[in-house]
Amino acid sequence: MDPVNILIVDDKEENIVALEALLKRDDITILSTTSPNEALRIAWENTISIALVDVQMPQIDGFELVEMLKSNPRTKDILIIFVTAISKESKYVVKGLVSGAVDYLYKPLDPYITSAKVDSFIQLARNQKEIKVKNEELQNYAIMVKNSADIIATVDAQSLRIKSINPAVQKLLGYQMDEVLQKSVIDLAAIDDQPNFRKKLSDVINNNLSFAVAEYQFETFEKHMLWVECRITYRNKMVFLNISDVSPQKSYEHQLIKSKEAAEQAKKAKENFLANMSHELRTPVNGIMGLTHILRNTELDAQQTDVVDLLEVSSQSLLGVINDVLDISKIEAGKFSIYRTNNNLRKTVNAVFDLLKYKADEKKLNFQLHIDEQVPEALLYDSLRLNQILMNLLSNAIKFTDVGLVKLEIGVLQKLNEKVKLQISVADEGIGIAADRLSKIFDSFEQAEQDTLVKYGGTGLGLAIVKRLIELKGGELTVSSQIGKGSVFNFTNWYTIAENESVNTQQSSLSRKKLDPFESVHILVAEDNLVNQFMLSKMLKDWNVEFDMVDNGRKVLDKLQTQDYDLILMDTHMPEMNGYQAAKHIRVNFVEPKRNIPIISLSAASFDHEQQQALSSGMDDVLAKPFQAYQLHEKLKSFLVAK
Template sequence: MTPVNILIVDDREENIIALEALLKRDDIRMFSTTSPNEALKIAWDTNIAIALIDVQMPEMDGFELVEMLKSNPRTKDILVIFVTAISKEAKYAVKGLGTGAVDYLYKPLDPYITSAKVDSFVQLARNQADIRQKNEELQNYALVVKNSADIITSVDAQSLRIIDINPTIEKIMGFRASELTGKSIVDLAIEEHRFDFRKKLGEIIKDNLQFAIFEFKFETFDKRLIWVECRAAYRNKVIFINISDISPQKSFQEQLIKSKENAEHSKKVKETFLANMSHELRTPVNGIIGISALLRKTELNEQQLGMLDLLDTSSKSLLGVINDVLDISKIEAGKFSIVRTASNVYDVVKSVFNLLKFKADENNIEFLLEIEEEVPQYLMIDSLRLNQILMNLLSNALKFTERGYVKLRVIVLQKHLDKVKIKFSVEDTGIGIPADRLNSIFDSFEQAEDDTSNKYGGTGLGLTIVKKLAELKGGELTVSSQAGRGSTFNFTCWYTIAAKPKEKPAERGDRILAPFNHIRVLVAEDNMVNQFMLSKILKDWRVEVDMVDNGRKVIDRLNSKSYDIILMDTHMPEMNGYQAAKAIRVDFEEPKRSIPIISLSAASYDHEQQEAIAAGMNEVLSKPFMPYQLHEKMARLLKVDA
């Protein structure tokens, strides 16, 4: 508790000492003087609440001192008690009270009366101080309310009429405060929102809520519609509401929602386009690869075999470009997954190295491979994606190196328990990368120089794919380079050490495939080249084949004839493969309802393959495929030996 300051003024020191001894306690701080002039200075410098002043003093009597105190705004509120030994006549009491005193104490002082009076005035002084503080706070609050950027109003809980509202209402809504006083707050809301606004206020009153927040649309004086946020509190049958104009935020939110919807629509359009593009590009490539494989089984001279090799190389190159574009799209769409299995990292690295060695030998480039002995043989890796990373980095290095060497190094950087940090380095003595292009080479369709694609070829997607794959694998891809001296690309990643997996029998694409005897196959394929290729492959397996070019014809044929299995493309005119499969599974009776269906899909997205299974297809075979892969799936579904 803050002590109350009391001033004692008496020309005799012994009287001061007696009063101090009488009044001494913890909640009082006493100041004393025998000089009226010094008393004025103390009162001016110190926040004095009560003054006990002797009436008779030589320099200046008590009446004169009190008149001076009351004439000064800084000291006029001091509670003055006269202490006197003169007559108790009424005229003296009237004179004292007239100068501003609140009471008298008569000498000789009665200790009990003196303590009681001083105590009551201490309480009065405290109350006055509290009132002054609250008045100051109220004035400050009034100033804040008046100048608030928000509308602040008090509303009668019974009638919902406005008791008071600040001037900001005119700035935000165009109404004068005086015009709305006594009007219903509900009328500020637009007509469609009034019922809900009234209901919300009713809930606040019913539940006696100290805080509630809600949003509605209000109509301004000039008929504009604005969104407002109301923060309300209920107390003593009055609702206090702070109303903010949130129209800009709402507009921004609506723009964000619209932008999100547009982005999702664009994403869906892009995915649909890429799915169609995948089908349209992979389907003819499948035909080229399939026809090439069929041609190799015929009698050919050396020149024809050479042309077939060129055709094979061209089709695989085209497939590589298609896969690059689709991989980038899948990564950006978040539909690209990393699948780790126990794999022999030495085999993965050496297979990439051996595959590209002929290219290095052709160009007289020294091609080097170093694998540190500390590198564990078996790791949990996505071998397909690691192969893709190394293939891109090494292909790039060989493409841009005209003389010197390309070196692949695999080393261990760190080891902790069953985890190991591996660094794959691809170093070359090629053309290098200018310093100002180092940051952009990982961007899609970007290359080190503007004429690089003209001189060396390529889509400019390889490094983008490598960068994104590295990040998906939780690794890091860095590059250091000097123009004209070569480059070093480093891919580092943590892997889990694995045990040696069980060996699977090797697949041979050129093995002799057993015929299917007495099997009828219905093929749905709209591409003529693929029709020819599938027909030739199936007839070589002694299969009876019927060919149609859309899903509607599949249904018609199945209505009139029985088949052992259906091979069906997913993208076809009139009725696609998904629709046809669903119709078979729903509309037909057994055993036709359960006929095995293999989707021959050029789909690149996992969700498209899942959609094929969801539609009722038993297996999905992605184009382009090898004949033995189709033979395997057919044998499994037909339950015959392959």
């Protein structure tokens, strides 16, 4: 607690000493003087709460000193107690009180009376000081409320009528203050929001909540809608409201929502486009590959065999471009997954190397492969995606190297328990990449130089896919290059060492194996593409399968009404009624045993959700286009094995 300053003014020093001795205590500070002029100076320079002033003094008496103190705004609030030895007549008391004194002490001083009176006036001085501070705070608060950009209002908790409100109501809502006083605060809200606003206030009042926040629309004087945030406080049967304009934030939120919806629609449109593109591109490729397989099973001379080889290479090349476009889209959409299984790294790498060696030999390049002996035989990795990474890196190296070396090298950087860190390096002596283009080559549809596309071709997606696949696998891809000297791509990643080797080596042999015929099998085929109809017809005839061919889902249902089938091969994208709709109709509306007839989807879908849609519609399995003949044969065999 701050001490109270007391000023003692007496022309006799001994009187001052006596008073100081009488009043001395820790919670007061005594300042004293024998000169009235000096007293004025002390009072001006210090905050004096109480002054004990002798009445009879030379030059300026006590009455005159007090009048001067009371006339100055800085010293007018000092509590004056006259100390006098003159008569106690009423005229002197009145004169003292008129001059501004609050009490008298008479000499000789009674210690008890003096101490009691000073005590009471000290308490009064403290109260006055506290009231002054509170008044200053109230004045500051009033200024703040008056100039606030928010509406600040007090509301009667029982009637919800506005008791006070600041000028911001005119700026925000267009009402004069006197227009809204004594009116219900609920009327400020838009009609649709009034019930919720009333309920919120009732909850705050009934539950005696100290604070709550809610957003509503308020209606302005000009009937415009304004979004506001109401901060509500309840105390002593009064509701205090702070109402802020949040229309800009709401507008921004609305724009964000619209942008999000537009982005989702664009994303959905893109996925639909990619799904349709996948079907439209994969379907004819499937026909070409199927026809190529059929041609291989006929008697061909050397020239015709070369033509079929070219057909196969061309269709595989086209399929690679389609897969690149779809893969980059799936990665960007976050719908791309890595599936790690037990595989033989050497066999995977050698298969890629052997496949591309003929391209290197055609260009008379020095094509080399080196795998460190410390590289484990069996590792857990996604063989399909590693194959894709190596194919892209090596194909690029061969494509951009006209003379010299292309080398694939795999080494061990570190071993830790059951983990091994490998570095896969693809180096070439090709055209190289400029330093300022190194950061661009991993962007979709970007190539190192503007004339690269014209001279070498390609989609510009290969390295973008490689980088993103490597990142998905948790690895790191770096590149160093010099114009005219070549490039080196290094891919590092940790792999888990597998205990037992598990490698699928059946595919190549199955693709050439003569496929066994079926006995007494009747199949319904739904396919709208004429080339695929022809291809499927030839395959099924070669396997002694009886079949009926239709080109839409509606005809599937019509056929099934009158015929019995062992299995249905169903394309998903067909006119009039698609495969999903037809399958669902069969599962719901047909009776046993036709309700449970096996249905295999012949889908060109590349997205997982499309394959899931086929299964959800009631289909039993999915065979993705393009497919090899042996793959279709295996699917049929798995469902007809009991036949």
